Amino acid sequence: MEIDFFTLVAQIINLIILLFLLRKFLYLPVLKAVEARQKLIADELESAALARKQAQKEEARCAAKMQEIEAQKQDILAKVQQEAQQLAAKLGDEADAQYKQSQKRLHDKLVAEQKNFDVTVQHLVVEYFNKFADSALKQLAGTDLNDLVIRQFENKLSSLTESEKKAFVKSFQSKKIISVKSAEALSADGKSDLENRLKEVLKLSEKVQFEYSVDKELIGGLCIQANEQMISWSLQSYLQDFKNNLNNEVSQLLNRG
Numbered sequence: 001m002e003i004d005f006f007t008l009v010a011q012i013i014n015l016i017i018l019l020f021l022l023r024k025f026l027y028l029p030v031l032k033a034v035e036a037r038q039k040l041i042a043d044e045l046e047s048a049a050l051a052r053k054q055a056q057k058e059e060a061r062c063a064a065k066m067q068e069i070e071a072q073k074q075d076i077l078a079k080v081q082q083e084a085q086q087l088a089a090k091l092g093d094e095a096d097a098q099y100k101q102s103q104k105r106l107h108d109k110l111v112a113e114q115k116n117f118d119v120t121v122q123h124l125v126v127e128y129f130n131k132f133a134d135s136a137l138k139q140l141a142g143t144d145l146n147d148l149v150i151r152q153f154e155n156k157l158s159s160l161t162e163s164e165k166k167a168f169v170k171s172f173q174s175k176k177i178i179s180v181k182s183a184e185a186l187s188a189d190g191k192s193d194l195e196n197r198l199k200e201v202l203k204l205s206e207k208v209q210f211e212y213s214v215d216k217e218l219i220g221g222l223c224i225q226a227n228e229q230m231i232s233w234s235l236q237s238y239l240q241d242f243k244n245n246l247n248n249e250v251s252q253l254l255n256r257g
Contacts, residue, residue: 149182150190153222157201157231165201168231172202181215181223198224 224231
């Protein structure tokens with residue numbers, strides 16, 4: 001078998017040309033494309049790594065910021081709770097003070113009303129008692145209540161001790177005007193008898209003058225006064241005992257009811 005060198009050489013040349021063309025137009029572009037792709041992937045991976053590191057930093061910063069915000073929130077909540085407790089305590093104290101003031105005002109009002117009621121009842125008792133006593137005395141003894149009061153007052157003057165008389169004489173002798181108060185207006189005869197008795201017991205000057213006035217607070221009594229010195233007699237103690245006994249009786253009746 002003979003070898004055709006020309007054909008062999010031609011095929012070798014063709015093969016070399018084919019390899020050259022393949023290398024130039026296929027293999028080298030493919031390698032460049034692969035290298036470019038690898039570089040692109042490497043760049044993207046590097047960028048991703050940088051982005052991941054940046055994200056981790058941002059995450060750490062956000063976590064620190066959240067911790068700071070949480071701490072501030074806890075401080076704010078603690079302050080708000082403290083202020084709320086203080087406000088509640090203050091409001092409680094103010095409410096308690098207002099309640100005590102209201103209670104005190106109510107108590108004072110009740111005491112004042114009770115006092116006014118007692119005074120009103122006392123005045124009514126005195127008024128009716130005076131009317132009853134005056135009417136009864138006029139019918140039984142032919143005298144009025146003022147005459148009886150003057151007599152009782154004169155008896156009190158007579159019952160003064162010597163030291164008391166000396167003290168009153170010393171106080172009243174130098175006075176030019178003596179005030180006389182009575183629960184009811186005195187008659188002219190009653191005034192005359194009283195003045196003569198006072199001049200006799202207290203050794204008053206004939207020039208002394210008497211000023212008469214009515215004072216319902218005396219409760220069926222009589223009072224003479226010169227500045228700070230005073231001699232008085234009234235039915236106050238008798239009426240007070242009567243009032244206390246009446247209150248006790250009423251209370252017992254209510255309790256039984």
